[in-house]
Amino acid sequence: xxxxxxxxxxxxxxxxxxxxxxxxxxxxxxxxxxxxxxxxxxxxxxxxxxxxxxxxxxxxxxxxxxxxxxxxxxxxxxxxxxxxxxxxxxxxxxxxxxxxxxxxxxxxxxxxxxxxxxxxxxxxxxxxxxxxxxxxxxxxxxxxxxxxxxxxxxxxxxxxxxxxxxxxxxxxxxxxxxxxxxxxxxxxxxxxxxxxxxxxxxxxxxxxxxxxxxxxxxxxxxxxxxxxxxxxxxxxxxxxxxxxxxxxxxxxxxxxxxxxxxxxxxxxxxxxxxxxxxxxxxxxxxxxxxxxx
Ligand SMILES: Nc1ncnc2c1ncn2[C@@H]1O[C@H](COP(=O)(O)OP(=O)(O)OP(=O)(O)O)[C@@H](O)[C@H]1O
Ligand SMILES: [Mg+2]
Numbered sequence: 001x002x003x004x005x006x007x008x009x010x011x012x013x014x015x016x017x018x019x020x021x022x023x024x025x026x027x028x029x030x031x032x033x034x035x036x037x038x039x040x041x042x043x044x045x046x047x048x049x050x051x052x053x054x055x056x057x058x059x060x061x062x063x064x065x066x067x068x069x070x071x072x073x074x075x076x077x078x079x080x081x082x083x084x085x086x087x088x089x090x091x092x093x094x095x096x097x098x099x100x101x102x103x104x105x106x107x108x109x110x111x112x113x114x115x116x117x118x119x120x121x122x123x124x125x126x127x128x129x130x131x132x133x134x135x136x137x138x139x140x141x142x143x144x145x146x147x148x149x150x151x152x153x154x155x156x157x158x159x160x161x162x163x164x165x166x167x168x169x170x171x172x173x174x175x176x177x178x179x180x181x182x183x184x185x186x187x188x189x190x191x192x193x194x195x196x197x198x199x200x201x202x203x204x205x206x207x208x209x210x211x212x213x214x215x216x217x218x219x220x221x222x223x224x225x226x227x228x229x230x231x232x233x234x235x236x237x238x239x240x241x242x243x244x245x246x247x248x249x250x251x252x253x254x255x256x257x258x259x260x261x262x263x264x265x266x267x268x269x270x271x272x273x274x275x276x277x278x279x280x281x282x283x284x285x286x287x288x289x290x291x292x293x
Contacts, residue, residue, distance in 0.1 A: 027055040029092065030182055030214045031077055036086035038072050038240075046072040048239040049086055054216060056181075059208055059252075061217045061229040063275065065282050069240025070218045074186050077216060078107050090182075105182040106175035110190050112167040114159040121146070121155040124173045131178075145177040146170075148207060165196035172200075176207070183208070183215045190220065201227055202255060209253040222275065226267045227259055234274045237282035244274045 033052040039045045047069045054060050062070040075081045076088060079095045090105075091097045098105055106127075114123045121142050128138040146152050149169040159167055168188060175183060189197040201224055208215050219225050225232050229248050236243040248267060250258055258264055 025055065027057055029053045030056050030058075030090070031216070032089040032092070033073070033077065034087050034089065036076055036083040036088055038069070038076060038081060039084045045239040047076075048241045050240075050242055052233065052242065054214060056214050057212055057230075059205075059215045059217065059228055059230045061219060061225040061232045062235060063219060063222070063225050063232060063271070064235030064240075064243065065237050065275075065279050066220075067240075068235040068237035068278075068282065070235060071186055072240065073235075074107075074184050074216060074218055078105065078184050080107075102181055104178055104180045105184060106178050106180035108171055108175050108183070108185040108188045110187040112159075112171035114167060114170055116159050118158075119155065120151065120157050120159070120162070120170050123159065123170055124177050126174060127178045141177055141179075142173075145173040148176055149173045149203065163196075165192055165200060168192065168200065169203075172204075176211075181212075181214060183213050185215065186218045187220065188217075189224070197221075197224065198259075204228060205253050205255075222268050222271050223259075226264060226271055227254060232271060234271070234278050236278040243278040243281060246271055246274060 031052075031054040033050050035049040035051055036047070037045075037049045038047040050073060052073075062073060064070060072081065076083055079088070079090075079098070088095075091100075091103045097103050115126070124142045124145055125138050128141065133141075143152065143155065146155055149172050151166060151169050151173060154162065154166065154170075159170070162170065171188070189200050192200065204215075205228060207213070215228075217225075217228060219228075226248055230252070232246040232248065233242055234244040234246065235241060246267070250263065250267075
């Protein structure tokens, strides 16, 4: 099966799935940010106290002017930073709950950060090697992760032989191979052309639906935020804070029907207005207005 037909099969399989059980607001919290704030040693107050609950199955997007603390918030949620005050709960407990059954998290950065000397399959296997998963068990998991991102045929290629979009797919496969329940993505498709980005967005919608992933995603693109998300948190800067929320209550999985609908255009307009307000509220102190891609 070629990559295009794999993608179609994935979208079809996802479309055949029944809708999830309880309403999103009744799902258990995966991450609770409880008055968490962050200042850096040089005195920068990156985040004022933030309160945010992310529930199972949500696709939550953070958007806002440059410097409003999106990456900082994502790193707090990944436990890469300690909050200066307040705290974060993961699966209603502390970070030690991560790694238990059904409580895994994975992080995808803007740069795919692949090992150039290693083949694609070796790159994807890295997290399993770090966990000392024996090769006979790791190999089928790597193959499955590569199939899921439509790169089953590229397992033996080197990163330099792949396009930018394919390299990002490898990076996503490397995250999926750990079978995460919570996926954190910081502008993963920001460096890609619009056509490739739309394709990866389509796949991500299908994947997160299929795998019942909880996803926290950062982007500067209004279109991408509206297409992917069940909820969008608009942030303002100086200091970084939650400014407004926009709920996208459109059925999942989504495709071109949604992307070309008047409802999509209306939601993009609503989000664009919220971003303009957030930029004004950021008082322009070094904050740039986000562009619509
Ligand atoms: N390690 C650090 N040390 C000091 N200041 C930092 C550090 N990391 C981030 N900052 C500052 O914290 C603020 C928030 O930065 P952050 O990278 O989270 O913003 P962002 O919303 O992700 O921006 P962008 O959209 O440009 O990626 C900025 O003022 C930034 O300069
Ligand atoms: Mg950032």
